[in-house]
Amino acid sequence: MTAMLTAMPENDATYVVVGGGQAAAWIARTLRAEGFAGRLVLIGEEPHWPYERPALSKEFLRGTGSVEAITLLNATLAEEAGIECWLGQRVTAVDREARVVTTADGRSVAYDTLFLATGGQARRLPGLDAVPAERVHTLRTLTESERLRGALAGAKHLLVLGGGWIGLEVAATARALGVAVTVVEAAPRLCARTMPPVVSDWLHTLHEANGVHVLTGTGVAGVTGTADGVAVTLADGGRLDADHLLLGIGIEPEVGLAAAMGLALDDGIVVDAQGRTSDPRIFAAGDVARHPNAFAGAALRLESWANAQNQAIAAARAALGGTGVYADIPWFWSDQYGVNVQMLGLPGLGTRAVARGTPEAGSGCWLMLDESGIAVGAVAVNAARDLRVLRKLLEDGRAPLPDAWADTATPVQRLPSRPNVGMD
Amino acid sequence: MTEWHDAAATDALSDDEVMGLSIAGVPVALFRQEGAFFALHDLCSHGAARLSDGFVENGCVECPLHQGLVDIRSGAPCSAPITEPVRSYPVRVVGDRVEIALNR
Incomplete structure (x- = not known):
């Protein structure tokens, strides 16, 4: 409007x-x-x-x-x-x-x-000055994407530091290009800043199923250049070699x-x-x-x-003097391995996941509730329509009844709902 | 000479519903609004998404990929990021069948 x-x-x-x-x-x-x-x-x-x-x-x-x-x-x-x-x-x-x-x-x-x-x-790591610049990548701009594409064309192994959305999307693209990928994430799980554990676990499984070596809870002690690439020393003493390094550690x-x-x-x-x-x-x-x-x-x-x-x-x-405000519910999406993931609200704040369908198997949507029963967000896997209907409900200050949400026999447009307030 | 193609039964859709069809190889999204039928090319003019997978509300269909809105009756863009119209196709009802013309 x-x-x-x-x-x-x-x-x-x-x-x-x-x-x-x-x-x-x-x-x-x-x-x-x-x-x-x-x-x-x-x-x-x-x-x-x-x-x-x-x-x-x-x-x-x-x-x-x-x-x-x-x-x-x-x-x-x-x-x-x-x-x-x-x-x-x-x-x-x-x-x-x-x-x-x-x-x-x-x-x-x-x-x-x-x-x-x-x-x-894009955030950089300190202490990379000794590593050949052409081996280290970030991804924010068109120029950086072209540069990384050129690097992947001749690469056998890409090392991704950071298991957030950029890191995972690049991992998926690199796999499609036939490049071996290792993802190293310092936090105990993937996308921990924005996603609940159930989604992190699913992403972990998805990437492993597509051949990515995923290391979570793994810190990095140092990065050095080698004759033909980079070597990363892990906090636990392990060492990883790769042709190129992508830093996906936020902006x-x-x-x-x-x-x-x-x-x-x-x-x-x-x-x-x-x-x-x-x-x-x-x-x-x-x-x-x-x-x-x-x-x-x-x-x-x-x-x-x-x-x-x-x-x-x-x-x-x-x-221009308009009186409207920006009041959108946060919404974003990712595409990995042909899977469309859409996120609404702040699902990472949820403590209870109610699945509609089977998102972990590739089609469904997790509704996330906090401890007082308020719907705080959702994550849809190849289920954009479910998420869209949910957005309408949340915009109206309502949320589907959790039991009804899980019942796929009822079309998503006809789910019984209630005001989205705590159920103490 | 307009060539009409058989598309669907009139009772295949309820109001505010949409279905994706392939008419002579052309992807078409068929909508029903207040008892009348409308057809749009089944591809968003912004991204590679099928409008027939979209959400219908207030006479518009919302692209499932980027949430841009298209007017169901005209194909006109109604909200960002869509700026180009989506092609709309003539529709007529013959008996209990809906027919669509791909040429104009």
Whole structure:
């Protein structure tokens, strides 16, 4: 629904978007779609036109995708929409008093409203300086995905440090390309930060069934270069050799600029439900923004495709005087070995899993309940429709009766439900 | 000359339901809305997903992959990330059968 726009800015206003990713593109596109007629400048650090990142670890990495398929804004669209795109340009300073943005090569632009969609950077391990750089990979950008694809083409063995979503998706793609894979995760289980144990166990089994050597609860003591690859020394003294190393240990939100500007930070840029930062002329959205999430009842910083798109749209509308807020229930997906996994809410907070169907066997959905019986999230395996119906219920403040959820004889649309509150 | 293809029985769908069909090799999503039938090309214009696997609500179908919305009657995009229309096909009811035309 389009929120009511109450205060459309004047035509001589200038809006500037710092960032060149998915959130930045949706801010710019939405501003124009909602009628903003002033000057619109998008400043992206990457040389590429804004694109979506999910395929970088999947189709694009495998070589079956294309840049065109993931591009959100190109020269033609930008020209048509009147979006000035300064690509390959790093913003070095923002003067909030004068309201001027300056780039590394000395260009500057004065803004009326500013958006920060600076995303994040893949985390690196300290002590890798002695390892040949061409053997060490991270995966955040299109350039990094192309580089990793090139490396996998000649590799026999890939070592993945980090058993989170990026690490697992790359592991699955590497297996499809015929590369042997070892995943090393320091935590006792995979995806432990976001998933309940039942999902971690299923992922572990899925990857082992596809030939991945999975080591959980395994720390890394050191990484060294070898004549033809890398060697990792494990905390328990073991040693692993591989052609290439992928670090899949999360991202750091890119807050350097926001910190220098003096904006409120808390593992990311703090924003309100409309994406507004502590400076009312400045908005932030996407991976870098920490927003109050109504479903969670807490502030969250989400690194997901849906958040990058929808929070950006909400912020752009708010900047034009819209009254709507960003109130989506967290949702994201992964594809591994042809299996579609979708996650809703905060399933990692659940202590009791109620399965509909047999997700562990490849088709079904775990509903996750916390100790007071509140439905906190769900994880669907090749069961997107179940999850979609559940989302509708949760949006309405309701949850299916747990026994009914497990009963596949009743169509998911007709499950009896109750208010999603504690059952103390 | 419009060539009509037999698609389904009129009682094969209830309101707000959708079914995926292959008509002369073309994937088609057939919808029923308030007793009337509508057909869209069964592929989202954004990603490689079948609209017939989607969720129907308020006259729109939601793509199961990215939750973009498409107007069932026209194929017009209704929400991000879908920006291109999905092709819609003419539908008619003959007796108790639904027929679809692939050409226009």
